[in-house]
């Protein structure tokens with residue numbers, strides 16, 4: 001569970017024109033530019049802020065468009081256009097500690113991390129919410145495509161954004177629950193073309209800025225970044241069914257579960273997928289598509305956006321950002337983690353990625369995938385009903 005954020009008591013729904021101070025997180029992109037403009041229209045006192053992540057000792061182009069000196073320049077210019085003050089806040093140390101360091105550690109452990117989830121959890125909606133309070137702001141607003149829904153009972157929920165191609169709830173499961181009432185998403189009910197149209201109509205200089213595509217601190221390929229920062233140790237690629245050596249690898253950190261391209265197998269015509277990365281024996285295990293299908297998962301580092309006792313026993317889970325949610329049964333859930341059984345097998349359930357829980361459009365929370373579970377075929381002798389696949 002995330003540590004509670006020390007905030008003032010729950011607040012009522014922000015009324016448009018209330019004059020409340022809002023810290024608008026501006027990345028120099030079109031979404032947060034429009035966010036600032038909409039908030040200003042609604043009568044908030046807006047303070048624009050960009051978190052500086054890029055280090056001094058790197059070429060400036062080693063950071064992607066959303067987090068670079070150029071982006072800071074654009075964010076400041078947009079703040080001027082909208083007519084709000086702008087601050088550049090130094091988050092270099094926190095970013096290295098919470099995001100870049102753990103990202104590399106996860107690869108070294110044979111896992112597939114999602115640094116954007118971590119950034120939202122640890123930096124944007126924890127550190128920044130605290131900073132907003134210090135600056136006298138009651139709310140933090142971002143340009144995420146997420147809907148903030150307030151129930152009649154005054155509970156704040158996060159729901160999927162109205163633009164299904166842009167919905168970003170997947171990345172926000174780790175938001176400290178206490179912070180929910182203080183977060184606003186002014187573009188969550190818009191579609192991306194509408195956001196661009198608003199920016200165009202106002203002449204915002206970011207109106208036609210392309211989408212950021214990469215992990216912000218990895219300007220090129222993830223594999224190149226990992227190669228630059230982690231020691232490489234070559235080893236064998238083995239067939240999961242037989243143990244036979246079918247190739248060699250340059251380091252387990254260059255592979256991810258389900259991967260079939262770029263394996264460099266001796267028999268290059270055989271379609272194989274990465275099934276397991278064993279860092280203890282430095283082995284990459286491959287198999288066929290079915291070997292990458294799992295019937296459940298176990299997740300740790302859980303965070304829930306509702307009382308645990310209210311967690312439905314049947315819910316929807318999404319195991320990767322661009323994968324459709326699947327129905328699942330909650331086998332077990334406590335404050336540390338949960339175990340789920342999928343209604344249908346899921347491909348490449350990768351440790352380190354997020355298992356994000358939904359009830360229809362509502363984000364319920366999530367956790368980091370620690371292990372995947374495969375129910376064994378009924379006729380095979382099994383030591384246990386469920387087997388957590390551990391091939392080491």
Ligand SMILES: Nc1ncnc2c1ncn2[C@@H]1O[C@H](COP(=O)(O)OP(=O)(O)OP(=O)(O)O)[C@@H](O)[C@H]1O
Nearest residue numbers: 025026027029030031032049050051067142143144
């Ligand atoms: N370096 C940063 N400083 C302040 N806020 C940021 C920063 N990076 C991202 N954000 C906030 O998080 C939101 C989502 O970030 P994401 O990287 O997904 O950008 P995006 O969807 O491309 O949005 P944008 O068009 O605003 O860049 C942004 O809209 C912005 O509010």
